[in-house]
Amino acid sequence: MICYILCILFAARAAVAATATASTSFSVPTYTNPVRWSSQKYNVGAMSRAISVKGKEEYGALVDPSNTYQIYRDGGGSCTLNNRTFFVFDDTTAYTSATSGKLAGFASNSMGMVRDFDDPTALYDYTMSNSVGYFQPIPMSTAEATASKKTSTRYAFWTYTNCVQLSETSAAHFFHVKKYSSSSSSYVLGNTVAKYQIDSTSNIMGVKRWTQLAFANTTYAYGSFASMVVNHVVYLYALDSKYSSSYDVHVASVPADDFWDSSAYKYWDASTSTWSSDQPVPTARRKSSAVIQGTMPFSSGTVFYSEFHNQYLLIFFNGWVDSKFRVITAPTPLGPWNVTNTVIWETSPGKSYNYGGVAHPVFGAQEGATIGQKVRVHFSYQDKNGTTYPKVGRITFK
Ligand SMILES: *[C@@H]1O[C@H](CO)[C@@H](O)[C@H](O)[C@H]1NC(C)=O
Ligand SMILES: *[C@@H]1O[C@H](CO)[C@@H](O)[C@H](O)[C@H]1NC(C)=O
Ligand SMILES: *[C@@H]1O[C@H](CO)[C@@H](O)[C@H](O)[C@H]1NC(C)=O
Ligand SMILES: *[C@@H]1O[C@H](CO)[C@@H](O)[C@H](O)[C@H]1NC(C)=O
Numbered sequence: 159m160i161c162y163i164l165c166i167l168f169a170a171r172a173a174v175a176a177t178a179t180a181s182t183s184f185s186v187p188t189y190t191n192p193v194r195w196s197s198q199k200y201n202v203g204a205m206s207r208a209i210s211v212k213g214k215e216e217y218g219a220l221v222d223p224s225n226t227y228q229i230y231r232d233g234g235g236s237c238t239l240n241n242r243t244f245f246v247f248d249d250t251t252a253y254t255s256a257t258s259g260k261l262a263g264f265a266s267n268s269m270g271m272v273r274d275f276d277d278p279t280a281l282y283d284y285t286m287s288n289s290v291g292y293f294q295p296i297p298m299s300t301a302e303a304t305a306s307k308k309t310s311t312r313y314a315f316w317t318y319t320n321c322v323q324l325s326e327t328s329a330a331h332f333f334h335v336k337k338y339s340s341s342s343s344s345y346v347l348g349n350t351v352a353k354y355q356i357d358s359t360s361n362i363m364g365v366k367r368w369t370q371l372a373f374a375n376t377t378y379a380y381g382s383f384a385s386m387v388v389n390h391v392v393y394l395y396a397l398d399s400k401y402s403s404s405y406d407v408h409v410a411s412v413p414a415d416d417f418w419d420s421s422a423y424k425y426w427d428a429s430t431s432t433w434s435s436d437q438p439v440p441t442a443r444r445k446s447s448a449v450i451q452g453t454m455p456f457s458s459g460t461v462f463y464s465e466f467h468n469q470y471l472l473i474f475f476n477g478w479v480d481s482k483f484r485v486i487t488a489p490t491p492l493g494p495w496n497v498t499n500t501v502i503w504e505t506s507p508g509k510s511y512n513y514g515g516v517a518h519p520v521f522g523a524q525e526g527a528t529i530g531q532k533v534r535v536h537f538s539y540q541d542k543n544g545t546t547y548p549k550v551g552r553i554t555f556k
Contacts, residue, residue: 178366180297186356186363187282190241191275193520195326196529198388198463201490206468209485212556214503220245220536220548222270222283227252227262229286232538232546233514236272237321237329240358243272243520245281245536246295246331247548248316252286263292266314267333275521278534278550296333296352297365310341315350318458318514322385322392324414329354332381332394335371348374349382353418368418377437380410380423384461384472386491390414393491397456398440398448404455404477406448408438409492426492450486450495454478460517461491464530466555471530473502473553475515475537481507483515483535483553502553505537512549514538531555 221229233248250268254260263286270281286292296315298306306312315333322330331354335347351372355364373379378396386393392414398406409426411433416422424433429446438444445451450472459474469487472495476484483503488495505512515537522529532554539549 178368179370180299180302181364181366182293182295182297183362183364184284184293184295186242186244186269186284186361187271188242188361189271189273189282191243191272192241193238193243193326194529195323196463196465196519196522200388200391202463202468202470203489204468205487205489207466209467209487209500209502210556211502212554214551214553216505216549216551217278218549219539220270220279220281220550222281222287225283225287225289227254227283227286227288228256229268229283230545230547231268232548233316233318234536234538234548235317235320235331235516236518236520237331237354238323238326238520239329239354239356239363240327242356242358243275245270245272245548246317246321248318249314250286250292252292254288262288265292265294266312266316267294267296268292269295278552295363295365296331297367299367299370302370305337310338312338314338315352317382318516319382319384320460320516320518321354322381322394322417323387324392324417327355327358330381330417332372332379332385334379334382346375347371348377349379351381372420376440378408378410378440380408383407383456384459386461386463386470387414388463388491392417393461395449395461398443401440401443402445402448404457405452406443406445407450407452407456408444408447409449410437428493449492450497453497453499458514458516460519462517462519462530464519464533464555466528466530471517473515473517473533473535474499475513479511479513481505481512481537483517483537502555503535503551505539505549505551508539508541509544510540512537512539514548 231247231250252262314336348371381394384395455477484499521534
């Protein structure tokens with residue numbers, strides 16, 4: 159940690175480019191649900207209780223009951239700004255009604271506001287509905303938008319994680335940048351990061367991207383697997399999907415106040431327990447520098463501090479697509495991670511396996527006195543007809 163502090167002190171602060179490469183703003187509905195953020199310290203010490211599940215509830219599809227469009231979508235994560243909690247989903251298709259089969263709109267991401275923390279399934283769709291039509295909330299640059307006019311060369315921005323909660327009023331969210339070079343061929347360029355802000359008087363949400371890519375595909379996609387902020391320090395977790403088949407998780411870190419300054423980022427090397435300005439280069443497996451060396455491939459997940467267990471939890475789905483939520487634990491964001499996982503919920507798959515399992519600790523304070531006791535989760539479910547939508551549930555620990 160010594161180098162970490164000194165390196166930050168001496169790091170030059172690069173100015174953020176004055177002009178965003180892409181920006182947009184739009185109205186959001188006013189559903190406020192006050193949030194209590196958990197208090198955290200970096201090293202929480204021993205677990206206060208073992209992982210043990212008391213019960214789980216599946217509430218059903220996350221939908222807007224007032225939207226007459228039939229919406230299909232997948233992936234996604236949640237975010238909270240000014241006590242407004244919203245979900246951001248991936249590839250979203252709307253039909254004019256459940257039975258018409260008439261396409262009303264498509265976008266590679268969409269947003270829905272949580273109406274009431276006590277009503278687990280009800281959203282308010284504000285980027286795709288019969289009242290607003292449809293638009294993509296994560297803005298594209300002019301070049302990206304031009305290329306995307308043809309579906310065969312489009313750019314898609316997909317997330318499978320929650321935003322990085324920089325403060326109560328500001329957040330950043332990572333998206334994979336997928337480029338279709340033809341209708342049958344695509345590749346991932348890397349990830350991009352969007353900044354969210356809500357004006358709580360006008361209820362206008364602004365979304366900005368400063369650069370096309372945050373991390374190109376020649377580096378690990380920090381922030382795309384999971385993220386956490388502890389004592390104003392951001393931890394961004396990345397999967398090594400290529401060389402470790404998603405068994406290894408790497409981590410980068412930056413003070414929350416310097417989040418938009420790429421020169422302030424440090425990269426963890428677990429083999430020497432040091433932070434460095436140099437990233438481990440993914441030209442081969444870098445197992446010894448990984449902060450977590452899993453016993454099975456990870457696919458999606460959420461890292462957060464559970465007050466109930468006095469421990470950091472990683473709740474995840476694995477890459478073996480068995481539709482099971484699992485958990486591993488650590489006393490600090492950097493571990494040591496106890497990689498012996500516990501299955502905490504085996505969800506029921508539909509036509510195919512469930513995927514995109516993500517936990518939403520922000521609901522915790524409402525659902526129980528202690529954050530981490532009752533954990534809201536969502537996952538992507540494909541029904542028997544082959545259409546996909548998010549389902550929401552809750553795991554209660556004892
Ligand atoms: C969120 O709501 C709580 C409780 O009403 C309030 O104390 C807090 O200031 C609010 N936060 C923001 C950013 O509006
Ligand atoms: C990485 O991105 C480049 C474009 O910058 C693309 O040509 C290449 O195919 C991508 N690599 C992979 C492995 O997807
Ligand atoms: C690691 O986690 C497993 C599952 O929760 C638990 O049974 C085991 O005791 C833990 N090991 C240590 C060393 O804490
Ligand atoms: C599947 O499609 C059939 C025929 O359109 C419909 O009656 C049924 O409700 C659909 N099932 C689901 C789970 O959407």
